[in-house]
Amino acid sequence: MDKISTNPSGVQSTIKDQLNQNFDFRRFIASIASNWYIVALSVIISLGAGFLYLRYTTPLYKVKSSLLLEGSSDMNGSGSQAGTSVLKKIGIQDEGVNMFNEIMLLKSQDLVRDVVDSLELNVHYWVKGKVKETEIYEESPIFLRFDSTGYLGNADELVVKQAKSADGAVNEGQFDVTWGENTAKVSFDTWTKYPFGRFKIEYSTQPTVNKGYLAIPIKIRIFNYSQEVNRILTSLMVYPTDGRTSMLEISTTDNLPKRSIDFINVLIAKYHEDELSNAVLSANKTREFIDKRQAELADQLKGVDSKVEGIKISNNLIDVETQGGAYVQGKEESQQKISEIIQERQTLFEVRSQISNLSENFYPIISAATVKDPMLSEMIRRYNQVAQKIEIENQPPQNPGRVRDEAEATGLRKSIIESIAKNEGAINAALQGAYQNASKYSGLINTIPRLDRSINDVKREYDVLQSMYLTLFQKGLENEIALNAASARSKLIVQPYALSTPEKPVSKNIYIFTFFFGLLIPWMGFAVKELLNNKVMNETDIEAITDIPILGSINKAPEGMEVVIGPSIRTGIAEQFRLLRTNLEFMAVNDNKKTILVTSSVSGEGKTFISINLGLTLALTHKKVLVMEFDLRKPKISERLNLERDGGISAYLAGVVNDINKVIKPSGLHGNLFIANCGAVPPNPGELILLPRNKQMLQELSEIFDVIIIDTAPVGMVSDATILAKYSGVNVFVTRQGNTIKGQVKMLDMLYHDGKIKNPAIIFNSVERSKKYGYGYGYGYGYGYGYGYGGDTSGGGYYEDDNQLSAGKKIKDIFRRKKND
Template sequence: SLNIKDIFFKYIRFLPLYIICVALALLSAYIYLRYSTEFYRSMGQLVIKDDKNSGGLQDDRVAQLMQADRSTNIQTEIEFLQSRPLMERAVDELGLNFNYFSTGKIKELNIYKRSPLRIEASELKDSAQSFTMNLAFLDQNKFKVNGAGPYLVGQDFQLPVGKFRIIRVNEGEIWSEIKIVYNPTSAQAGMLLGGLVVVPKQGTGILTLSMESTNPSLSADVINALMKEYQKVTIEDKNLSTKKSLDFINANLRDREIELDSITQKLVSYRQAHNIIDPAIQANNYFTRIEEAHKSAQVQRLQLNNALQIQDYLRGNSQSTVPSSLGIDDPTLNTLISGYNKAQLERKELLENAQPGHLIVQQKSEEIDLLRNKILENVNNIKSSYNRALGTLQQSGSEAVSQIRTLPTKQQDLLDIQNQLEGKLKIYNQLLSKREEQAITLASTISNTKVMQEAIPDSTPVRPNRRSTQILAFFIGLLIPTIIIAILELMNDKINSRHDIERFTDATILGDVGHSFGEKTLVVTSGNRRVIAEQFRILRSNLQYILTKAPQPVIMVTSSFSGEGKSFVSTNMGAVMALANKKTIVLEFDIRKPKIALGLGMAKHAGLTNFILGKVEVSQLPVKVEGFDNLFILPCGPIPPNPGELLLDTKLDDLFVYLKQNFDVVIMDTAPVGMVGDALTLSKYADCTLYIVRQGHTYKKQIGLVDDYYREGKLPKVSIVLNDVKVQAGYGKYGYGGNYGYGYGSGYFEDEPAHQTGFQKWFGWLGMKNGQVEKTKSKKV
């Protein structure tokens, strides 16, 4: 299996691709960082104080309920801080409807608080419609708007959307192009809310508000304005009930003043008309009794009147709180009114964040209706009680009146008027006292929130993150070529290394044969010390361990299909055997496509087919190879129409008897066993089989065929020769010559002729097989 070192060398040959992809990725990251819009973050902290007093000791269950209620309240405050109405108040407070941008060639910069000018709208035709104005400054005082103009700074100009004026706010230099974007308050608030985040601090009432925008000062100002507006809103909510009470009291005071004026005028008119100055002293005792009865009745009437006012107010104002019980001393009524007011305030808070049809709002409304009905029922009971008391007092007064029937009627009428006046004065004074109390409450209201930390501008952008972007780009630059290479490797179904062969078969790999860059087929010659010649010498040495019991071996050379280098290997194996002083003959038995004689540049001779047909004698078949004392070939002869049947002829037995008597080594170059059965027919004459596998040419699935022949013994002593191996890192752990490999320039071998340019060495993997340009004319396999 491949180890880390193998994987490294497998991918290092693609180093140029990695360098290019990483460089392009880093360049893309630089361009992105250079021209992307930067975002800045500002943060502030707000403390929500609990208005409820904890009181005395609480058990664990009560504490848990209080904690749950506090969490609900905190969540409600978070939703309110993130609500559009509150953000709209902040937008109005800061005047953020107009946004200013400095326009560059590629991107725009938000110049909030840095703009040397400001726009004033004298007239807006549609304040709910957004629009953009592009200002092109001709100089520091003259500009064009959307191509129209020129206009002067401070001069009014008319546009289809309204009438405007540009004024300078400082003496700074004005950019050549400025874009002004108007957004309605609602739209601007919505855009700002997109960058707002409110996070509670666990277990506390502290809220952290953060905002991201394209300008650090804008983020800080919006956060601070939002916290201030939130404080104002909480105070306004608390004062709402008090203001309602004041309005109720003031309305009643105006009514009482009218009644007092009427009774006073009636009293003055009665005295003037009847000349009454002082009551009769002699009826003091009776009058005292009557007066007490009248006073008690007046108190009861006052209470009854207050009850009637509460009843009328509840029936006419179903959505408002009840200011107070108006002095009615009834604990049940006071408790019901307090619960009713609390439910009304809770319903109002729910309506700020939910629709009227929401289930919780409907439940709260039902609770309010139930409390109102209970208050009305209690008021009816109080009225009945007051009416009974008034009946009793009237009865007592009637008894006293019957005792003073002799008193003048005028005196009695005067007393009634005075009693009415006193009753109205008492009510009036009570209302004045209540109004002072409510005014003090209104003036002393404070917010239950406190700004713990104001937001300050932070000029360090949070997006895009330069370091993270560069690291990401670097890894993307590594990932893309890795994915491409992995896909190519997955799609590659050719044999590229010994490792690929070893995955599919246990057959022996006899050795490697490198790529030949020369023009000639015969590369093994006397005195040749090139790498490929030494590889054939290694194959010769390795064959000794296979042919231990064959003094005159017959070596069969075959492959899966044509083009894998059988003839090349056969020719050079014959040459390397001949150089070892062994009389060697190479049989051109691939009678379908013979290449041995053609590769050696030899003329046509009578061959195997002539012998089988009986036209020549066996002694006439061997042809000596020029330049070698011990190397002969046996040509194919004319290509027959029936090669498969021809090889079944019994004359082959005589031929091999002759060859073994006259030659030390016999090498058969047969047809591909994966295509025809010639090699299987001839295998009975062979002592071993050299199965040729060509790098980058033989399919991996064809190694399964080799394994079948090896395991089933259909071919004798199968050994694999990996042919056409390039000196290229990245294919397993073998180079030329097995585990150790060969290296040019080591002094052991002659240098190969130059065959690659510098460009090909670096970019040879781009559409080039195994890093080497395929040139049919210059390669012999």
Template sequence: MNRASMAGKTEGKNIRTVVSGYLKYWYLFLIGLCICIGLAFWYLRYKAVPEYQISSTILIKDKDKGEGASGGGESFGDLGLIKPSRNIEDEIGILRSAGLMEKVIKQMDLQVKYYVEGKFDGVEVYSGNLPIRINRADSSYLLPQTFLSVQIKDNNSFVLAEINDGEHGTSSVYQFGELIQKPYGTFTVNRNEEVPVASVKDNIYVTFNSVEGLADYYTGNLSVEPVNDTGSLLFLSLTDPFPQRGKLIMENLIKAYTEKSIFYHNELAHNTINMIDERLAMLTEELTSVEKNVENYKQRNELTNVSSDAELYLQRASQSNQQLADYQTQIDVLNSIETYLAQQGDNAPTVPSTLNIEDPTLVNLISRLNELQLRRRSLLRTTPKDNPLVVEIDQQIKDLRASTLENLRNIKDGLVIAQRNVRQNLQQYESQVRKVPAAERQLLAINREQGTKQELYLYLLQKREEEALSLAAPISNTRIVDAPRAGSYPVSPNKTSIYLGALIFGLFLPFSIVYAKEKINDKVQDRSEIEEYTNVPILGEIANNREKEILVAKKENNTPVAELFRLIRFNLKFISAGKKNKTILVTSGKQGEGKTFFSINLGSSLASSGKKVIVLSFDLRAPKLMNDVGLSDDFGITDFLVDNELQIEDIIIPSPEIEGLYYIGSGAIPPNAGELMLSPKIEFLIKELEQSFDFVIIDSAPIGKVADAYALAPYVDSSVYVIRHDYTKKSELRIIEDIYQKNKLTRPMVVLNGTKTKEAYAYGYGYGQKKAMDRRPAAAFQK
């Protein structure tokens, strides 16, 4: 057989051993499964709250991704000076903001929750299914963690009681719709006429919850995701135990978002109109003054037509002046915007449009600054100034204002340079114009100034009308594609996952207990652990002797213990393989592992097969053999070693129960057992006994405590090291491994004593008591 086949069989054997080790605790796995599946059933039946998914789809006009499917009415949003860009990611953040959800909760009075008594705990009920509904007074704050009990008396009155530590406090009778003022809030209890009073027989329990906590809960359950990567469709989903309430929350959330968007647009339009009105008032005064100057000048000078050359120079000068006027106008606009940017603090106004400044960077910076200022104002309605969010936005506004001012000044510097160049050209034209009569030149200058201001006035007037039109027609950039609707079946809890988890946990928990027990236990449990820690051949296993008899391996006895001794008898013959194996040394690591019991019954089993066997009690320090078989230990080995006149026949005692079995006791306990074990008469004793007996079995002292057994090693043919199940420590297996590696004993073998019957037979026959006699190999009975 090749190495791969051997390795495969060993691995399969180890797996079977591990599995069988856990299967013996099958009852723990059964109990664990029953408990966990029972708990899962109880949780799903009485504790779990089914939740339904409410979903909706909305379209948001996103300029960064195109106009989308916009209708004709949406073009009103493009009027005016300020056209804020809408980014899908930003809109998702607004939809999932806590402030928006808090507004919905307050509008719907969701901080009030209702319960009725269940089998094990209170069961939440949707307010729409109850005959009553609690509404807080305007601007009233309901103290969280307040518990009330409402008992309906009739269609007009009810009993209200506070609950403290599970006990009902003082109760009072109120009329439906009556304003109730309490330390924990001001509210009214209204009658829901759609639900009859008889539908609720028990008390209705009411609790007030924190608006902030509920906002966090619903925001955490809210999912907002783009339908695709290129469009502006958003898919909204929300889970709630009550589909009706979830639909209302979704509808009010979309409505609040739409109203907030319109409010932001209107605020920008109002600020822009105010700035234009200020500028128009200034231009009106300037135009009036210029027009009066023209009128007076013409009356005084009676102007005539100018020559064609003068007209050419004047035309070029006019163009230069027009450019200067345009640059100056742009500089004036930039100065006006700079004035707005210089205003800081809580009352800083929204920066208006850049008018005719065609710089996209400045437009973008001002738009972002306006968005941050509006966001800050929105946060300050519900958040103090020292809130980290407000502080962060303040810093962003400060940084963005500085960047905007720097960009604005750069643009203005560029305009000044361009203006300087045009002015240089203008000086050349004006030198030619000086030939024209001074009066005509002055008149033309006045007309140019008048025309410039007139054009600017008309431009601002047009933009004001556009802003007023967009304000008068507030078209929302949000459109509902799919109205909120709830699923037909709950999405939570997932019964399959819970039962599967209970099944896995029910198996894992007993497995962990058994695994921990096996890891903590440092005692030898089965044959596989011996094979893991040592390479010493295993002679066999002895089942636990439940009858507590010493001599169990009798000829007429068919118990599992007796059968296992017969199997060991056969294994001894098989292991010998024709070699001499008459003298067998039996030892162990410490007392109590059953070496004396093994020696007695091995001798009995060999004698029952027709062999002549003698068992020697060579444990001179703590002898037990003769006492266990009920024989006298007055004379024995120590007496033979110290008394030269004592013969071997004088210390041999035949067994009164087993024919062919003899014993030699240890005799008196010597004070110098170690020195006595070195006596040359020991070799003589063993040699003589080998001549008279088929087997000589030596019950020696524990080898882990004293070295007496090593002194007998030169005189034996094989050695048996007894290990006891659940008694010998795994660390003590190093003793026999050291003996095996260093050849301290002759042909050492291991016997596992005290195992359970099934474990012992796992490496034996695997049969019952009666049938064992028919299935044992014939060689086991050969003499």
């Protein structure tokens, strides 16, 4: 089994070939260009439809506003700002403002429902225009007002029109209200109860009201709140403007911009009311807590004061701290006194020791700078003066002055010792008193810590309670200040406004869409026509299916004209046959190719027309040409040339006629052109062609004529052409524009590649340039055909040069194809 090819390039090439066989882009573009008026008409109609759509479609307008959230520095609400929260104002930090939370609050169903209920947006008013119904809002001359219970139904429709009396006069303040099949008269500003709620009709006092609507019925459609809330939420958009600020953009779309402006204004007002009510509620709760707690703390403080008072009374204390300080100071003073007395006693001891150990004749100076007794200090001073005098004068021991001075010094020593003895008793008494005072103060001091600890234990609780009381008192004042200064923490920056142009439909987009839609429809029509076309329309269609060379193309002949070639005819179709003759001469280069078989895939493709005119074209070159009417089933040559039917090919093949000359007849068109007519139509043409006399006849005729053209039956219907093809040098297939099916060309290609037909060529017949390219001017391409100017019999001389140039190119193409084959 052969493997399936998976080569991508091969698959792409196959798809491309199949597409080229079914779609001719050049002809497609040319068809559009030639039918430009259809495209223009389609565009005009489409643009007209777009205009009508814009004219009668209710436009939707976008309404926008901007809201600044204060106290939020980021998207998570982690930032804060003083004064934005009651709790912050009294020193208690909250979590700040979270932008996403605020977005959800602004889009909450409860808030939107409050707005819908406040503005009664669930009630819609419509009036009938010339073409469509139009919704009105601020122009409505009347409004339906429900009581506090609101609308109780699901969806209802009322028709309200001003009531008229029997004579047709308008009754001011009276309305006919139709609901379902019921009609009732309702007075202005009078409560009326229906199953869906209790309402009244009021006149509008808006300056924009259109009182002309009172003259026509006003249709009122009422929806329940959930439906209206859902309708609004589908278009309500709340989003941050960017990541750098806490600005929120609020937008919605509506066919009535004023209604959306009112909605956003009330939405923000309700949002601010909720903010303030939350702040007031928080402040009131804070006030209640502070007042209650302060009362409790006051009672606790009184209890603590009573405890301290009892401790002080029981211990004869006024102020523990002051009295404790006095005790400590008294003890310190006693200890200071003791130190001074001991120092003084030590000084006296040293003086006495100095004096007691002195010899009789030795009088040193005594140091007694710290002696406090003035008499003793004076005696010591006098003694030191006498001792110093003795030492300075240094008199002999017997000197009267010295003796007198030593006697005085000795007396002073005794007086000093006696004075010291007296001072020591007083000092010891003072020292004992000082010790007693120090001991007394030490006892008092030892009682202070216990009392102080007891009082401190009580006062510690007092300080805590007092601090809490003072803090709450301060926070209470701040709470009152914050409550009186409370304001919304969001600020309306941009008032709601409606864009001047509709959000949709966008005129520019609609016109662009309808323009291209108008272009697309005819383009698709031409494309579908081209894709569904299975007929051969130009040479490209043939070349995409088969590699059989195209001998030439022949323009469509004028209606009823069977012969288009002649010695002096210089029309475009005549030149095409001359070019066809030239190409045939290059194909039939050998004598054994002097026989040319002309066939087609089906009947009606013009093979007889080609055979006659090709034979005449060859006869004009002074060649003796025979055209054989070998379509034994449906002969047409004799009829078209008005020839007699006696004898003929069928008679010769059947043995009725043995003279070959009975088969040949002059054509009447040219002296070198002869016709071998069919004769009587035989009942068995297929068997006659297989007879040996057929080969004999063709051999005899080839000896008589330079060129033999066999006009045979269609190869796609019977086997005659296939049998006769073995006797011909060139086998020509005639295809007709718009008539030959592409599958038939494929059949010819299979016959060629199967080897059943040798040396084939194709003639493209009955070509109309408008069909071939889609417009009136064709450009020659392919194999050997001329430039069809049509109807020119003047012999202007353009054709020969053009055909020679074209012929050279076509001949090269033919030889190149033959070489490739």
